[in-house]
Amino acid sequence: MATIYDVARLARVSTTTVSKVLSNTPYVSAKTRQRVLDAMRDLQYSPNLAARGLTNNHTYVLGLIIPHDPDYSFRDPFLLEVIRGVEGVASSNDYNVLLSMSKKSSQRAAYDRFLRMGYIDGVITVETLKGELDEQELAASSIPRVSAGYREDLQLLNSVFCDDRQGGYLATKHLLELGHQRIGVISGPVNFIGAVAGRLQGTYDALTEYGLMLDPDLLTYGDFSIESGSYAAEPLLQHAQRPTAIFVMNDRMALGAISKAREVGLHVPKDLSIVGFDDIPLTSVIDPPLTTIRQFPAELGKVATQHLFALINHEFPHFTSVVLPIELVVRGSTAAPVYEDQTGKHLLSPTNS
Amino acid sequence: MATIYDVARLARVSTTTVSKVLSNTPYVSAKTRQRVLDAMRDLQYSPNLAARGLTNNHTYVLGLIIPHDPDYSFRDPFLLEVIRGVEGVASSNDYNVLLSMSKKSSQRAAYDRFLRMGYIDGVITVETLKGELDEQELAASSIPRVSAGYREDLQLLNSVFCDDRQGGYLATKHLLELGHQRIGVISGPVNFIGAVAGRLQGTYDALTEYGLMLDPDLLTYGDFSIESGSYAAEPLLQHAQRPTAIFVMNDRMALGAISKAREVGLHVPKDLSIVGFDDIPLTSVIDPPLTTIRQFPAELGKVATQHLFALINHEFPHFTSVVLPIELVVRGSTAAPVYEDQTGKHLLSPTNS
DNA sequence: CTGAAAGCGCTTACAG
DNA sequence: CTGAAAGCGCTTACAG
Numbered sequence: 008m009a010t011i012y013d014v015a016r017l018a019r020v021s022t023t024t025v026s027k028v029l030s031n032t033p034y035v036s037a038k039t040r041q042r043v044l045d046a047m048r049d050l051q052y053s054p055n056l057a058a059r060g061l062t063n064n065h066t067y068v069l070g071l072i073i074p075h076d077p078d079y080s081f082r083d084p085f086l087l088e089v090i091r092g093v094e095g096v097a098s099s100n101d102y103n104v105l106l107s108m109s110k111k112s113s114q115r116a117a118y119d120r121f122l123r124m125g126y127i128d129g130v131i132t133v134e135t136l137k138g139e140l141d142e143q144e145l146a147a148s149s150i151p152r153v154s155a156g157y158r159e160d161l162q163l164l165n166s167v168f169c170d171d172r173q174g175g176y177l178a179t180k181h182l183l184e185l186g187h188q189r190i191g192v193i194s195g196p197v198n199f200i201g202a203v204a205g206r207l208q209g210t211y212d213a214l215t216e217y218g219l220m221l222d223p224d225l226l227t228y229g230d231f232s233i234e235s236g237s238y239a240a241e242p243l244l245q246h247a248q249r250p251t252a253i254f255v256m257n258d259r260m261a262l263g264a265i266s267k268a269r270e271v272g273l274h275v276p277k278d279l280s281i282v283g284f285d286d287i288p289l290t291s292v293i294d295p296p297l298t299t300i301r302q303f304p305a306e307l308g309k310v311a312t313q314h315l316f317a318l319i320n321h322e323f324p325h326f327t328s329v330v331l332p333i334e335l336v337v338r339g340s341t342a343a344p345v346y347e348d349q350t351g352k353h354l355l356s357p358t359n360s
Numbered sequence: 361m362a363t364i365y366d367v368a369r370l371a372r373v374s375t376t377t378v379s380k381v382l383s384n385t386p387y388v389s390a391k392t393r394q395r396v397l398d399a400m401r402d403l404q405y406s407p408n409l410a411a412r413g414l415t416n417n418h419t420y421v422l423g424l425i426i427p428h429d430p431d432y433s434f435r436d437p438f439l440l441e442v443i444r445g446v447e448g449v450a451s452s453n454d455y456n457v458l459l460s461m462s463k464k465s466s467q468r469a470a471y472d473r474f475l476r477m478g479y480i481d482g483v484i485t486v487e488t489l490k491g492e493l494d495e496q497e498l499a500a501s502s503i504p505r506v507s508a509g510y511r512e513d514l515q516l517l518n519s520v521f522c523d524d525r526q527g528g529y530l531a532t533k534h535l536l537e538l539g540h541q542r543i544g545v546i547s548g549p550v551n552f553i554g555a556v557a558g559r560l561q562g563t564y565d566a567l568t569e570y571g572l573m574l575d576p577d578l579l580t581y582g583d584f585s586i587e588s589g590s591y592a593a594e595p596l597l598q599h600a601q602r603p604t605a606i607f608v609m610n611d612r613m614a615l616g617a618i619s620k621a622r623e624v625g626l627h628v629p630k631d632l633s634i635v636g637f638d639d640i641p642l643t644s645v646i647d648p649p650l651t652t653i654r655q656f657p658a659e660l661g662k663v664a665t666q667h668l669f670a671l672i673n674h675e676f677p678h679f680t681s682v683v684l685p686i687e688l689v690v691r692g693s694t695a696a697p698v699y700e701d702q703t704g705k706h707l708l709s710p711t712n713s
Numbered sequence: 714c715t716g717a718a719a720g721c722g723c724t725t726a727c728a729g
Numbered sequence: 730c731t732g733a734a735a736g737c738g739c740t741t742a743c744a745g
Contacts, residue, residue, distance in 0.1 A: 411738035
């Protein structure tokens with residue numbers, strides 16, 4: 008493999024000069040520059056990043072840490088999109104991305120290596136559950152960092168996340184506008200990063216706007232898996248005054264809830280409306296197609312990476328966050344409620360009963 | 361950040377000695393070794409990979425090239441699993457993985473950089489469509505390589521792939537055993553790597569075993585998207601002698617086919633059995649849950665990486681491939697056929713009519 | 714068992 | 730506009 012010496016020799020200049028054309032320094036004569044360029048082409052030269060990293064103290068590589076738990080594979084489609092977003096921006100800035108999926112506990116060594124070796128210029132972390140990352144380690148490493156999808160205001164962490172509150176708000180408001188008054192919520196686990204609290208707040212806000220309150224009986228918790236959606240739906244559907252609609256905090260649990268509804272003989276959306284969250288693939292083609300809140304994971308990765316570059320280049324002060332928009336996607340799993348009176352007759356609205 | 365000099369000074373030895381304990385050379389006295397170890401701990405020393413790479417000429421990083429086309433996101437869940445498999449093995453061997461999703465055409469520069477910079481010790485490529493990778497470039501770079509999921513015997517490429525033929529065989533045999541005799545096939549695109557031809561061959565083999573042939577009218581093509589599954593199903597369902605079962609070469613198209621069947625008033629599996637391929641998430645919870653051929657993408661990534669390490673360490677001759685097993689997962693989308701006579705009466709089997 | 718020294722391929726003041 | 734030389738942090742013959 009050709010080195011900078013080979014290029015210098017062929018172009019009859021010093022390595023200093025080669026290095027200068029490499030870095031686009033203006034003070035090189037056009038003639039010399041061309042000779043160097045020709046030599047580089049002829050030799051198929053491309054600089055050795057390790058050597059460059061050694062002098063430069065920067066490596067042209069970004070770390071992407073995703074403490075991925077196979078058990079929480081619910082985020083799979085989401086994650087690949089995030090990765091795509093990160094890789095796209097990195098690569099168009101001539102950066103490479105180094106991937107680490109180790110979890111703090113299981114692979115401490117790999118984690119340390121990753122952070123301490125002067126091997127990466129910055130890091131993007133994607134957390135899902137609290138405590139998956141070793142924050143101390145990260146903070147100690149003084150490597151520029153932005154967190155994608157995680158929000159922890161108190162830590163003054165650079166982060167990019169979607170507007171969870173607005174998502175919860177839009178989902179609930181959609182149900183309210185359809186005429187639902189008795190609305191249940193299937194929440195994600197409480198230790199789940201950021202998202203859950205925000206979405207719940209949005210729900211409260213929407214209900215308040217309509218002069219309603221969330222019945223504590225109608226709030227249950229799952230762990231984002233399909234099965235947990237099914238379990239969490241059970242008490243709601245068994246409730247003496249069962250809700251006519253449920254806001255479920257992710258699509259997978261929403262699927263679980265729908266199958267539970269089917270199991271107990273309820274038709275979605277006729278008897279029960281369901282709104283999900285995420286807009287993962289396939290949910291648009293199932294029966295009924297799912298009404299949901301769409302997130303933009305590729306955008307999340309993209310913006311986080313741009314943010315990281317800005318940080319690396321000291322383009323703005325530390326500790327900023329950006330909130331990404333979400334949107335409501337109305338499909339077939341929501342409809343206006345139908346209330347039955349004791350005789351089983353359908354009435355148009357609860358006020359008629 | 362502490363360097364090897366700092367450690368040497370603190371332990372009162374030379375850097376040579378530090379380097380030796382680092383590489384576990386036996387010829388270091390126990391006492392000295394301990395002093396060095398203590399110093400490393402106190403200083404939180406971890407070696408600079410760039411410097412090491414410069415002398416060593418190996419970098420402890422693996423390249424993972426996935427020419428990912430957003431349009432073919434059907435492979436998403438599959439891909440993340442592959443990545444997980446690769447990362448797991450790499451990290452437990454103290455290797456990092458560098459990710460490139462650039463396509464040959466769009467990001468030539470990034471691609472070159474990735475391969476030529478003396479920056480990776482080996483590369484795993486994940487192809488989906490022919491021509492996505494620049495084979496010449498890869499061959500020229502003389503970097504050890506294994507291909508995950510791609511099979512091209514003529515090139516004598518190191519590769520790891522799943523047993524597509526066996527998959528096609530098992531899927532078709534399952535239908536035959538249920539009593540189906542008129543079986544359609546929805547194939548993937550012809551330029552799709554390896555998989556398609558193998559799966560089709562498996563179908564032929566199974567049919568032959570039962571003394572049957574594939575009616576050319578009953579073979580249609582999709583591009584692996586949901587929509588294409590729907591389109592490709594249409595001519596089959598409209599056929600004067602429509603098939604009682606269809607083997608669809610991936611789960612997403614299978615979903616499309618099911619929705620098309622529903623559209624034309626056919627019930628799955630009563631009127632039409634469907635077998636998919638992949639076993640992607642969610643298809644087990646839809647209605648009906650999909651009978652399919654399960655692949656093990658994490659295993660694919662894992663085995664490919666182990667293979668790559670063996671190659672890097674010259675543990676076996678180049679040009680070997682390994683075939684991964686698949687398995688049939690029987691769920692609700694397949695059932696014994698029901699033949700109707702002209703009067704619409706259901707008969708038990710075609711031989712009764 | 715231990716260490717002095719050269720060298721890996723680059724960049725960066727510095728001098729001209 | 731151009732180049733000689735030191736230095737980045739490691740490893741590896743080689744000598745002792």
